[in-house]
Amino acid sequence: MSADSTPVPAGPTADPEVDPESAPETGPAPAARRRRVESATPSRRERSVPHAGWMVVAGKEFADHIRSARFVVLLILLGLAALIPMYFAADAIRDAASQVTGQSSIFLFLFTIAPRVGEAAGAAAGTTGTQLPSSWEFIAIVGPLLGLAFAFDAVNGERSSGTLPRLLSQPIYRDDVVNGKFAAGLAVIGLVLTCIVVLIAAFGIIRLGIVPSAEEILRITFWLIVTFLYVALWLAFGLLLSVMIRRAATSALIAFGTWLLLTFFGGLITNVINSVLAPRSGSLEEQARNLSLEQTITRLLPDTLYKEASLAILNPQVSAVSNPATIGGYQQAAERIPSLQSFDQSILLVWPHMVTMLAIAIGFFALSYIRFMRQEVRA
């Protein structure tokens, strides 16, 4: 069958394209020509076709990520980070379970209990064993790695391998590349985090025989979303680095350096700033004010936002995330009868945290988007 007899899609594509510019100079007047260009088929066709360039890019990137070594390594790393504390916490939870029967949040202990390792052996030797971080604290430490690992070479990798000009010369918009890559990264981190949480929950159900209540499932799901936002923030940061820095090795170094700095030394840095801006001295009123300021400064670290949010969601006993700014506030807090927060109240507590993390993530992504759109194609 020759193409001449093949039916072509009806509409704009059916009329033969005539190159207006190829007409002899004696052809139509310039104005008429321009009109013909504008009414030329392509623009209409472009509009009629659902634009899905970013999905093709995202699909390929996602497949790449899943098959990559870093995916496997990070899955194992995060899995271990989540499971090891839980393994040691299991006994502690059993003990706790007998004391707090009737409490509704026993399942959440899986995520929040910080176990001691070697306590039995340590007791004989006169030491107290090693304090391990809880599961969620481990994820707070390792999560940024997950985001950075799937983004730090997203654009500059294409650049250095010479695939970027080829990719951009295909019929896709330029932002499809960066959108697709971000979407693929989000999909991968969503997948990994969901796997990890399901793993922890399954481990808890099998080993401890506790079944989560509906509210606990809600809380865990919500915590998953908070964690996703936190990791997405780092993903967007990695993407920005990959757009701005030409060499993948350099951007990896900066990305992981920033992670290390903020995660392990962030507290030290904010301490220094706090001791200057908000010293813990003076009258009680002053100290209360300074403590509040101190907390605000600490919250400049995304790390803090995530930790506060996680704690409030995973522990219904947390009834406030902010320090009171006045002495009166402290008095009220002390007089409050300890009670469990309902799910919606916990969410209200951390809503600002979530919005802030989302805003930071969007900010980083927007920056990288703009930078990428303005960049020259070649090096």
Next chain:
Amino acid sequence: MTAPSTRPIRKKTGRPRSTADNDPAGAAAGRARPARPAGDDRPRAPIRTRGLTKEYGDLVAVDHLDLEVHAGEIFGLLGQNGAGKTTTILMLLGLAEPTAGQARVVGLDPARHPLEVKRRVGYLPDAVGFYGDMSGRDNLRYTARLNRIPRAEAEPAIDEALEQVGLAARADSPTDTYSRGMLQRLGIADALIKDPDVLILDEPTTAIDPLGVKEILDLLRSLVTERQMAILLSSHLLNQVQSVCDRIGIFAAGRLIGQGTMPELAHRFGDDIAHVEAEFETADEAGAARVREVLAAIPGVVDVAAPSRPDGAWVASVSPVGEETRVRRSILAAAAATGLDLTSVRSVPPSLDDIYRRAVERAAHGHARDVR
């Protein structure tokens, strides 16, 4: 590596098109082209620029470029590194915004209709790269998906393109294992997947071995003759450009300082000297001296160069160029009259090397004058 197959290039109309019925979604619509009766109302100048200019700050990368590439011809863009070749190409693809002037590619402004232009233009970038952990075939599949070519159409097209560039045997190895030349071949296959009307090749043969170059150039030639493609290729390898291009544009410091066929360029940039080669059988030194005497005596011959090897050819420089035919006849006549054993006489085509060098020199002088 296998040699490229000798099977004919598929005709423009040969690829089965999916119909609107079995593929109502975007794929078919995005892919389908207007049904075009075989090559009659095809744009005659698929690439055309008017005063195209690109400035980077103070640097003028491309300076008022007027360029025209017709369907069914190979146009060679010649110039040193940094002369503005790649910038021009990026503007033609809509990947760089011109500072001034306009470009028309397949009748469209690449800055305003980049998608449609890129759908119909195959591009081989300078130093092309592929995803190393994917096979050559998978890389081409990705390109096909980005062009929204339905799978059923893409697979035969991929096989054919791989066959054409001689990579069929290695198609399923990861491209990490390819040599530079193989990547270049894969890049050409990649540009052919979308069945383009226009091919833009940036340094297509730099890393390919001499035999491979011949194959690639033959392939390009057959694409032009059988599918009426327009091919724009940039290169600094003069002899290749000379051997394959129908027309040539010489680029220096962002300006097109000359364009046309080889004879046109020779006429414009030649020093008005043609060369005639003649071979004689001479026994001794005395014979050689006699040959020199006879040749130098012919009117129009301004210089005579003795052969570098004993059985080599004498080269007579002729000026003006128009005298060349008459000089050849005179050599024949003189040989007959003086009893010299003339074995051959032929005219030497002007070399692009000389033309290019002279054009660039002249442009540099002209530029220096402009500055002063």
